[in-house]
Amino acid sequence: MMQMHTTHTLQSTAERRSSNGVEMSDNGVRGDDTNHIERSGNEVHTHDWQVTVDFKSEERIDEERLFELMETYNAFGASAALAADGLGGSLTLTLSAGSPLEALTEIYVLQHESDILQESQVIGVEVLDWQEARHRNREPLYPQVVGYAEIAKLAHVSRQRAAQFSKILDFPKPVIETAQGKLYAKDAVLAWVSTRNTHAGRPKRAHA
Structure with missing residues (x-):
């Protein structure tokens, strides 16, 4: 994850999560895509995932454009942060999917709804189980x-x-x-x- 300078949230979202999550970067995808789909007869149950997309931009992004980005994905409990230099940032959404890879696929489709993401270079994607995300967000960011x-x-x-x-x-x-x-x-x-x-x-x- 890149170092962030300014963070905004439109509405409460899942917090950070993990051990069974998947991380995708320029080197590919790694993680555990199993045990996240529950089946009852022919019915498939989905899970909530927190997905964070890190991106770089050639043009500086101001806070007004950051709010526009969050408004585009408001239905997914969007939160976003700017990089310290303004040349990129991160977007966090909450998605329902049967597995981490399905959540990644949905993000790939959703990114085409934003001009900012289409004009930027995605440098990393992290998918976390919603419950684990909550657990992570409760942990202190700095040591005691x-x-x-x-x-x-x-x-x-x-x-x-x-x-x-x-x-x-x-x-x-x-x-x-x-x-x-x-x-x-x-x-x-x-x-x-x-x-x-x-x-x-x-x-x-x-x-x-």
Whole structure:
């Protein structure tokens, strides 16, 4: 997926999803196209899929054209995002289909309804099961971070001692630096605390 700058949503859509999904890029399609069609006698049941199309454009796309793109696919709960440079973006739709490949086929047909997509180069398509998409969207986009006060509690030391950890050679690097101080990925700190040397002696310090 490309880095996005501006995101808009016309109505709530399925969130992100996956393990049994299919991804299609310039190199082709990969994924699991089985176990997504339920049959009861001669009746075939479809599933809801979240389909995200990434595209590049030779001309800059403004927010007005982005809204036009979403309005074109409003019936599919369209949401869209612009790339940081405005030369492309992504479109996400919710489709009902018997399998991931059927959803891909429907996207191929639907893209001809938009001038923007017809004039752009599609660089990737991701198909996700709707329920898995919901699960993904509930996951945090960024890792949980902690400061020295939290690190002190995790390591059972004073805050002053925790602040000195940053001088230790193998202590994790900060992921964010704010006016209030450095913040570290909690998982990385927990891993370091679980393996740090608790024996007597001074730990190796990082060179200034």
